[in-house]
Amino acid sequence: MNVFILYLLLLKATMTSFSGLASLPMVRDDLVVHHRVLTDRQLNTAVVAGRTGPGPNGLYLVSVGYFVDGLPGAIAGLMAVMTPAFLILPLMYWLGRRAETPRVKSAIRAVILSSAGLLLTASLPLARDAITGPLTAVIVAVSAIILSFTKLDSAWLMLGAAAVGLVAKLV
Amino acid sequence: MPPKATLARLTAVFFRIGNTIFGGGDPMMAAFQRELIDRQGWLTQEDYAVAYALARITPGTNVLAFCAAVAWRILGVLGSVAAVIAVTLPSAALAVLFTVGYEAWRKNALVTAAIGGTAAAVAGMMFSTVWLLVRPQLTSILRVSVFFGGAFLATWKFGVTPIPVIAIAAVAGFLWKE
Numbered sequence: 001m002n003v004f005i006l007y008l009l010l011l012k013a014t015m016t017s018f019s020g021l022a023s024l025p026m027v028r029d030d031l032v033v034h035h036r037v038l039t040d041r042q043l044n045t046a047v048v049a050g051r052t053g054p055g056p057n058g059l060y061l062v063s064v065g066y067f068v069d070g071l072p073g074a075i076a077g078l079m080a081v082m083t084p085a086f087l088i089l090p091l092m093y094w095l096g097r098r099a100e101t102p103r104v105k106s107a108i109r110a111v112i113l114s115s116a117g118l119l120l121t122a123s124l125p126l127a128r129d130a131i132t133g134p135l136t137a138v139i140v141a142v143s144a145i146i147l148s149f150t151k152l153d154s155a156w157l158m159l160g161a162a163a164v165g166l167v168a169k170l171v
Numbered sequence: 172m173p174p175k176a177t178l179a180r181l182t183a184v185f186f187r188i189g190n191t192i193f194g195g196g197d198p199m200m201a202a203f204q205r206e207l208i209d210r211q212g213w214l215t216q217e218d219y220a221v222a223y224a225l226a227r228i229t230p231g232t233n234v235l236a237f238c239a240a241v242a243w244r245i246l247g248v249l250g251s252v253a254a255v256i257a258v259t260l261p262s263a264a265l266a267v268l269f270t271v272g273y274e275a276w277r278k279n280a281l282v283t284a285a286i287g288g289t290a291a292a293v294a295g296m297m298f299s300t301v302w303l304l305v306r307p308q309l310t311s312i313l314r315v316s317v318f319f320g321g322a323f324l325a326t327w328k329f330g331v332t333p334i335p336v337i338a339i340a341a342v343a344g345f346l347w348k349e
Contacts, residue, residue: 014231016337021300023231025326026333044290049269051293054190055262056199058232062263063270071267078263084231085239085255089248091225092240103345108228109308110318110344111337116304117322118333119297127294136291143295148302157296158289165288169281 001037003072009035010061010080018108021047021057022115025122027064040129042067047126051158056081135168176213176245182253184211185238189258199234199258200226203241213245235259311349318344 013026024047031038046067050060058081065077131137139161146152174180188202200223207214222240229236235255242254276282305319318340325331 012334016230016334018227018230019233019304021297022304024297029332041290044293045273045286046270047293047297048286048289049266049273051296052269052289053262053265055259055265056189056232056234058235059259059262059266062266066267066270074263074267078259081232081263082235082255082259084229085235086251087231088222088225088229088236088240089243089251091229092222092243103348104228106347106349107341107345109349110314110340110347112304113308113315113318114322114336114340116301117319117324118326118336119304120301120319120323121326123294123297123301124327126297130287130290130294132287136287139288139291140295140298143292144298144302145295147296147299157292161288161292162285163288165284165286165291166281168288169284 001035001068003069003076006065006068006073007076007080010065010077011083014058014061014080014084017115018112019057019115021060022119023058023061025118027061028122028125031064031068037068038064040125044126044130048158135164139164174211176211176250178246178250178253181213181242181246181250182257185242185254186257186261189238190261200237203237207241207245214241218244314347314349 009030010023010027013023013030016026017023024043027038028040028043032040032043043064046063047060049063050057053059059078061077061081062074063077065073065075065080067073069076127140131140143157143161146157184206188199188206204219208216208219219241222237222244225240226233226237235258238254238258239251243251246253273282273286277286305315308315322336322340325336326333
């Protein structure tokens with residue numbers, strides 16, 4: 001895939017989402033389902049790689065870009081993550097506190113809810129791919145509960161899950 | 172008295188916080204509040220609040236928009252570009268290294284087992300993200316059913332692509348005021 005096309009596809013995903021992982025449904029739709037340049041397993045690994053280190057959650061797109069086109073793809077992913085950030089400058093200049101108007105807030109909240117619906121759709125095939133037995137099914141459920149109801153840093157959970165997988169293999 | 176903001180100092184602050192805080196946007200923004208307002212005195216609480224609110228409605232990764240906005244307030248466009256690069260570039264390089272590492276060791280049974288565990292945790296994290304996005308809006312079950320349920324059904328059952336779903340939600344949400 002041409003690296004500029006890759007950049008545009010990833011940019012489309014970041015420009016139509018409002019948080020790091022919310023771009024995932026669009027990425028999956030374009031790169032896994034339509035263009036078939038990425039697999040669900042690679043997408044899952046990309047999310048893991050993006051979450052292992054520090055920094056914003058959206059950096060999983062760098063890993064996605066790397067899977068599709070090596071280092072140029074990673075740069076395309078990084079550019080797609082960074083580009084939308086600068087849209088806030090005209091907003092800061094012109095909009096200021098008008099962003100708090102009830103209708104704009106209502107539209108944003110509707111978009112957030114629909115993003116959650118899209119994310120659920122994207123999560124199901126990834127979960128199907130990740131659940132390979134009873135142990136991984138338990139990890140999915142426990143992770144979902146812990147991250148929903150505690151403030152635990154997800155990096156620790158990833159580490160714990162890796163340790164559980166490792167110990168289960170050794171035992 | 173805290174040091175005056177220069178491009179080098181600003182870049183150093185964003186580099187340090189952006190690449191040492193784990194857990195994504197919210198912990199990072201909390202760290203920036205402490206650093207930029209309380210410690211450096213480069214930003215007012217009011218500027219922070221406006222940047223925080225607008226970052227929520229800027230497409231893409233919220234915390235990067237937030238960094239662009241507060242750095243712009245402090246040192247203009249150059250500061251904004253420097254801050255976003257300082258926050259993302261080192262972490263992006265790490266993400267590539269982790270990807271290479273995971274792929275290189277993928278055939279090793281023990282590494283595969285460890286990655287299998289983290290992949291399952293990621294799936295759980297995604298379900299929790301869904302819940303965390305929906306939970307604050309559970310005060311209106313009707314809106315949750317329409318926008319969340321509608322988006323899920325449209326994409327899962329009928330294969331509608333994400334852009335029309337988001338566009339329709341934005342227009343409907345604007346017209347159907349809470």
